Amino acid sequence: MSTTEDEVTRTADLADALAEQKAEVERLTAQLADWEAKYAATPTRDDHFTTISGREIRPLYTPLDRPQEGHAASEVGMPGEYPFTRGPYSTMYRTRLWTMRQFAGFASAKETNERYHYLLDHGQTGLSVAFDFPTLMGYDSDHPRSLGEVGVCGVAISSLQDMETLFDGIPLDQVSVSMTINGPAIILFCFYVAAAEKQGISPDKLRGTVQNDILKEYQAQHAWVFPPEPALRAIVDMFEWCSEHAPRYNPISISGYHIREAGATAAQELAFTLRNGFEYVERGIARGLDVDAFAPRLSFFFDIHNDFFEEIAKLRAARRIWAKRMKEVYGAKNPESWRLRTHCQTAGVTLTAQQPENNIVRVAYQAMAAALGGTQSLHTNSMDETLALPTEKSVRIALRTQQILAYESGVPNTIDPLAGSYFVESLTDQLEADAEAIFEEIEAQGGVVPGIEAGWFQQQIANSAMVQQTELESAQRIVVGVNEFTEGNADVEIDTLRIGPEVEEAQVARMAKMRRERDDAEVERTLAALREAAGDGSNLVPRILDCARCYCTLYEIREAMEDVFGSYKEPVFF
Amino acid sequence: MNDERKIRVLVAKPGLDGHDRGAKVIASAFRDAGFEVIYTGLHQTPEMVVNAAVQEDVDVVAMSILSGAHMTLFPRVREMLDAEGADHILLTGGGIIPEDDMAALREKGVGRLFGPGSPTTEAIAYIRDWFEEQGERV
Numbered sequence: 001m002s003t004t005e006d007e008v009t010r011t012a013d014l015a016d017a018l019a020e021q022k023a024e025v026e027r028l029t030a031q032l033a034d035w036e037a038k039y040a041a042t043p044t045r046d047d048h049f050t051t052i053s054g055r056e057i058r059p060l061y062t063p064l065d066r067p068q069e070g071h072a073a074s075e076v077g078m079p080g081e082y083p084f085t086r087g088p089y090s091t092m093y094r095t096r097l098w099t100m101r102q103f104a105g106f107a108s109a110k111e112t113n114e115r116y117h118y119l120l121d122h123g124q125t126g127l128s129v130a131f132d133f134p135t136l137m138g139y140d141s142d143h144p145r146s147l148g149e150v151g152v153c154g155v156a157i158s159s160l161q162d163m164e165t166l167f168d169g170i171p172l173d174q175v176s177v178s179m180t181i182n183g184p185a186i187i188l189f190c191f192y193v194a195a196a197e198k199q200g201i202s203p204d205k206l207r208g209t210v211q212n213d214i215l216k217e218y219q220a221q222h223a224w225v226f227p228p229e230p231a232l233r234a235i236v237d238m239f240e241w242c243s244e245h246a247p248r249y250n251p252i253s254i255s256g257y258h259i260r261e262a263g264a265t266a267a268q269e270l271a272f273t274l275r276n277g278f279e280y281v282e283r284g285i286a287r288g289l290d291v292d293a294f295a296p297r298l299s300f301f302f303d304i305h306n307d308f309f310e311e312i313a314k315l316r317a318a319r320r321i322w323a324k325r326m327k328e329v330y331g332a333k334n335p336e337s338w339r340l341r342t343h344c345q346t347a348g349v350t351l352t353a354q355q356p357e358n359n360i361v362r363v364a365y366q367a368m369a370a371a372l373g374g375t376q377s378l379h380t381n382s383m384d385e386t387l388a389l390p391t392e393k394s395v396r397i398a399l400r401t402q403q404i405l406a407y408e409s410g411v412p413n414t415i416d417p418l419a420g421s422y423f424v425e426s427l428t429d430q431l432e433a434d435a436e437a438i439f440e441e442i443e444a445q446g447g448v449v450p451g452i453e454a455g456w457f458q459q460q461i462a463n464s465a466m467v468q469q470t471e472l473e474s475a476q477r478i479v480v481g482v483n484e485f486t487e488g489n490a491d492v493e494i495d496t497l498r499i500g501p502e503v504e505e506a507q508v509a510r511m512a513k514m515r516r517e518r519d520d521a522e523v524e525r526t527l528a529a530l531r532e533a534a535g536d537g538s539n540l541v542p543r544i545l546d547c548a549r550c551y552c553t554l555y556e557i558r559e560a561m562e563d564v565f566g567s568y569k570e571p572v573f574f
Numbered sequence: 575m576n577d578e579r580k581i582r583v584l585v586a587k588p589g590l591d592g593h594d595r596g597a598k599v600i601a602s603a604f605r606d607a608g609f610e611v612i613y614t615g616l617h618q619t620p621e622m623v624v625n626a627a628v629q630e631d632v633d634v635v636a637m638s639i640l641s642g643a644h645m646t647l648f649p650r651v652r653e654m655l656d657a658e659g660a661d662h663i664l665l666t667g668g669g670i671i672p673e674d675d676m677a678a679l680r681e682k683g684v685g686r687l688f689g690p691g692s693p694t695t696e697a698i699a700y701i702r703d704w705f706e707e708q709g710e711r712v
Contacts, residue, residue, distance in 0.1 A: 152643055388672060465598065
């Protein structure tokens with residue numbers, strides 16, 4: 001056949017295929033119309049069916065919901081391949097299950113160290129440090145502002161000494177450790193690196209993550225220290241230092257969890273988090289870093305709320321949006337930079353104080369959504385967390401929930417089993433479109449930092465929280481045990497863990513002893529050097545490491561930086 | 575006191591706890607219920623809360639505490655209000671507070687406290703009832 005004949009044949013084939021496709025769409029449309037007539041003639045339980053985020057859900061999804069030609073191939077693709085909708089790795093849980101990582105910390109470093117040993121002995125595969133409020137805000141245990149809060153909501157870590165105790169008998173080159181700390185993250189990170197040094201372990205052997213996501217602190221969680229600009233500079237300092245010295249360590253976990261917990265919808269969580277991620281990337285690039293030098297170590301953290309399918313779709317959409325931006329906008333060439341890896345935690349805000357045992361079931365469904373969404377690690381909440389810190393027993397049940405999911409349910413046996421579901425693919429597309437629309441709203445605010453300073457993010461989140469509260473109180477949305485099915489609420493018999501004032505007293509005494517025994521001249525010298533670095537713009541990590549090594553305290557280091565950086569004042573409104 | 579006057583409420587977030595979802599929701603609900611509401615913002619010391627309460631001449635201080643520091647912060651604010659001659663101010667609040675602790679705080683002159691899942695309408699009704707009772711007493 002000549003070339004012309006070949007083309008004629010091809011054109012004819014194409015026309016046939018198009019005609020066939022058109023006929024198929026017509027057939028499906030007719031079929032759907034028939035079904036819709038039947039549906040309309042039958043009473044339904046409700047006029048509207050919506051997700052917890054207010055997204056209208058149609059009664060039925062069909063192939064017509066995925067109209068784009070070639071969509072499945074380009075947008076869904078294969079696991080481990082751009083745009084990673086089906087998962088960040090090509091073999092996913094067939095090779096390795098998600099890391100079961102329970103967030104834990106209470107009282108002093110010694111008590112928490114015992115809990116870590118307990119968790120590791122029970123099959124947990126990673127550690128996650130919960131700090132107390134004073135530590136989260138950069139105050140020492142013996143600071144007046146810490147009164148009544150030492151060790152209550154997490155573990156108190158005021159210096160390298162506490163960090164050494166925290167990981168006593170836990171080789172830091174063998175366990176990956178996640179630390180939830182933001183405002184003073186760079187300081188706690190340096191305590192951690194210095195504690196590893198004491199164990200004879202160099203930073204290049206460290207695997208783990210520090211949350212270090214200050215943007216969502218201003219937006220939602222509110223454990224800040226410094227104003228946005230110097231805070232962002234410290235974060236980029238960590239990107240720079242880690243890419244050189246600790247290449248296996250994630251210097252940030254860009255977090256939607258707290259945004260969602262504060263009241264945001266699924267789409268707001270997705271969009272705010274990713275937009276924050278883009279901000280960090282832009283800051284790194286503006287520093288002159290090669291995007292492929294630091295982007296592969298950016299990690300994420302999402303909340304897994306009640307609405308099963310929407311949460312799965314959210315994770316799938318997150319990976320796709322991130323991959324596209326990294327490649328197409330920021331010009332990342334290394335596929336590692338496109339790959340969004342995430343930790344997930346079940347939603348604390350969904351736990352009820354009423355009939356708390358029911359929380360075990362809520363957590364189990366949420367955990368399953370996290371696995372079906374392709375998470376890399378997971379924390380399952382304990383049933384009693386809305387009453388107090390979890391007891392050992394309830395923590396064990398939460399961990400067992402993950403193990404049952406992993407070893408009994410069959411869920412991890414195949415990769416992204418919901419791909420191709422008309423509903424899940426449609427939700428994934430919708431969430432992506434919603435996020436793109438929210439990105440535009442953020443740009444209209446002038447970007448992330450101006451949006452924070454104007455209180456825009458905070459107001460958006462508070463508005464969504466109010467909508468949810470109204471729906472709950474008007475019983476538009478049923479929460480079992482709270483506004484419906486309340487029989488049995490009276491008999492709450494559940495043990496809770498209580499932290500007494502003796503923890504604070506002992507911690508204060510330990511600090512006094514440490515302050516007496518350390519080399520004061522060295523403390524002064526390293527703090528002065530830090531102040532200088534804060535002023536001249538050189539990388540802060542080596543200076544803070546020096547401070548950590550000679551037992552400068554958290555607050556001393558914070559104060560030295562604050563002298564130069566100032567402190568953050570929030571826009572107050574409700 | 576008369577029925578015409580609006581109830582003035584200071585919604586406060588004492589301590590280092592940054593979880594302000596509840597504080598903002600309750601502040602909005604109080605406002606919608608017709609109260610005059612002042613919100614302190616985050617990270618307040620007991621001194622800051624008491625100063626604001628006295629300066630703003632409020633009827634009620636409603637503190638939101640999710641950090642577990644309630645056994646320190648509620649009694650301290652109560653004592654300091656009393657020391658400022660503001661013992662007429664109702665100190666109430668909510669958060670993650672076990673029932674035993676609620677009872678113990680009651681003994682120390684703290685009003686009713688609301689745990690997770692409490693409807694905002696309950697707190698509103700409680701404050702209204704208290705306010706009316708005060709009026710009758712005058």
